[in-house]
Amino acid sequence: MSTAQFDPARYKAEQRQSWNAASQHERDRMPEIRLTVNGRQERLTVKNSTLLVNALRDQLGLTGAREACGVGICGACTVIVNRRTVSSCLSLAVLADGAEVLTVEGLSDGDRLHPLQQAFLEAGAFQCGYCTPGFLMSGVALLATAEDPSEEEVRHFLVGNLCRCTSYQEILSAVMKMKEQASPDWLQPRGGLSARPPA
Amino acid sequence: MRDFELLYPATIAEACQALRRHGEGARLLAGGTSLVQFLKEGMYVPEVLVALQRIPALDAVVAADGGLRIGAMARLTDLERHAALRQAAPLLRAALHLVGNVRVRNVATLGGNLCHADPHADPPTALVALRAEVVLGDGAQSRQLPVAEFLLDYYETALRPGELLQGIIVPRQERGQVSVYRRFTAVSEEDWPCVTLAAVGSVRGRAPNLACAALRLVVGALEPRPRLIAGIDELLPLEAGDAARRETLAETVMAQLAPVDDLLGSAWYKRQIAGVLAREALADLFQQGAAP
Ligand SMILES: Cc1cc2nc3c(=O)[nH]c(=O)nc-3n(C[C@H](O)[C@H](O)[C@H](O)COP(=O)(O)OP(=O)(O)OC[C@H]3O[C@@H](n4cnc5c(N)ncnc54)[C@H](O)[C@@H]3O)c2cc1C
Ligand code: FES
Ligand code: FES
Numbered sequence: 001m002s003t004a005q006f007d008p009a010r011y012k013a014e015q016r017q018s019w020n021a022a023s024q025h026e027r028d029r030m031p032e033i034r035l036t037v038n039g040r041q042e043r044l045t046v047k048n049s050t051l052l053v054n055a056l057r058d059q060l061g062l063t064g065a066r067e068a069c070g071v072g073i074c075g076a077c078t079v080i081v082n083r084r085t086v087s088s089c090l091s092l093a094v095l096a097d098g099a100e101v102l103t104v105e106g107l108s109d110g111d112r113l114h115p116l117q118q119a120f121l122e123a124g125a126f127q128c129g130y131c132t133p134g135f136l137m138s139g140v141a142l143l144a145t146a147e148d149p150s151e152e153e154v155r156h157f158l159v160g161n162l163c164r165c166t167s168y169q170e171i172l173s174a175v176m177k178m179k180e181q182a183s184p185d186w187l188q189p190r191g192g193l194s195a196r197p198p199a
Numbered sequence: 200m201r202d203f204e205l206l207y208p209a210t211i212a213e214a215c216q217a218l219r220r221h222g223e224g225a226r227l228l229a230g231g232t233s234l235v236q237f238l239k240e241g242m243y244v245p246e247v248l249v250a251l252q253r254i255p256a257l258d259a260v261v262a263a264d265g266g267l268r269i270g271a272m273a274r275l276t277d278l279e280r281h282a283a284l285r286q287a288a289p290l291l292r293a294a295l296h297l298v299g300n301v302r303v304r305n306v307a308t309l310g311g312n313l314c315h316a317d318p319h320a321d322p323p324t325a326l327v328a329l330r331a332e333v334v335l336g337d338g339a340q341s342r343q344l345p346v347a348e349f350l351l352d353y354y355e356t357a358l359r360p361g362e363l364l365q366g367i368i369v370p371r372q373e374r375g376q377v378s379v380y381r382r383f384t385a386v387s388e389e390d391w392p393c394v395t396l397a398a399v400g401s402v403r404g405r406a407p408n409l410a411c412a413a414l415r416l417v418v419g420a421l422e423p424r425p426r427l428i429a430g431i432d433e434l435l436p437l438e439a440g441d442a443a444r445r446e447t448l449a450e451t452v453m454a455q456l457a458p459v460d461d462l463l464g465s466a467w468y469k470r471q472i473a474g475v476l477a478r479e480a481l482a483d484l485f486q487q488g489a490a491p
Binding site: 031047048049051070071072073078085086087090091092094095138142157159160162182 | 200201203204205228231234235236238239248250252276299300301303304306352381387388
């Protein structure tokens, strides 16, 4: 195993470099997709094999969704595509052509947190925070679509989100607390924290 | 993951043509939940993916004589919510609801689940219990096969080169039929099941004098394909109060299974669990039979 420290800045630079290194010929053959991300129209040139999580992170600078398990189990990469939660680590970006994508960056309205974010804060529903974007997206999708879900239904829905810091009780109580306040327009992007990669 | 070409055929015939043209180098893409995993791990390295997304109506659910015909591209979440399916095949609905997690079900298709042919999958156990059939087509002709004969081995099906799965025909569960789907996960709730069990039957009489008059029992995840338990008819009718015979049923189930030791448990453990699920399933059937 390598003992080298993971350096995010270097990783990003390498990603961008490998992108730039793709020959013009390669890029001409790559599909262009159009999608709406957090309410903004985006056009991306991707490979057929590009994963949605990487397109969001490396091309749009939206790093809230992160790949942890890479096999659909942990939920750290959860985003909402056309009103449904998906594992962006198992989604091909090309298949999101024409889709509406909502990521954790689209939840807040500038500095005003989304009600579920505020509830997480008040309940202390995280420790390291690594799993939080995924839990928020799952919670938003559940509460926006299910009518008065029981605790058992909430547990069943959240079964695919893992928290290594075991904040489960607090997460559950934050979600349960927001049941009354939730509405279908929770699936609409708000003002958003639209981070962009440095040019 | 090595890059690949992506084709979007507009018809089944075009899709099958693409499969024939590219042979071993081509794979069909449905929801991609299993396929992408295999691509990432390098288990499959296709040159071409043939996407089924743009073939119209491949996800339709329609009434077929005596049951429902489910399009191969129907997604599990949509099927879970489908009112006609809930009524016609509550057993299948119960199995679909337990597949992986909601993000998987939101994207995964029933056709993909069957064609992936992972022996731990939930829907096949229920589909075998319901005597469901698959419809396979090559663009010119189609043929029908019981699900039990479609699944051959780990990741192997009866699909021929150039063929795809078009739909699944699920017979309607009769009125008065009782059914139960159970699974046991050895590690954590959302993990692949260690054992799955589906039971369909009928219960007659009034509580407490109930008797199970018909029973079809299928156990999955323990062997390369779901196992239909034989020899149950000899134990019928099985009276609810006949504890000895209920135990014989559990033993009949356990005796026919050939599980292997793996990370989900030892062979001994899995066989015991199958016995537990069989006892629980029977109790559940009686309970359903007792309900007005
Ligand atoms: C985290 C996780 C947990 C899971 N847990 C469970 C579980 O508990 N129980 C369970 O049952 N399943 C489970 N699964 C598996 C899941 O159900 C399957 O991945 C899914 O159903 C496959 O469907 P898909 O549409 O995504 O198929 P794809 O991944 O697109 O395809 C799967 C395979 O089938 C082939 N194929 C697809 N459609 C057709 C067709 N119409 N004709 C011919 N070949 C076709 C493809 O070429 C490929 O080889 C889990 C998956 C994940 C990622
Ligand atoms: S990284 Fe996608 S589910 Fe774990
Ligand atoms: S808060 Fe650390 S993983 Fe959930």
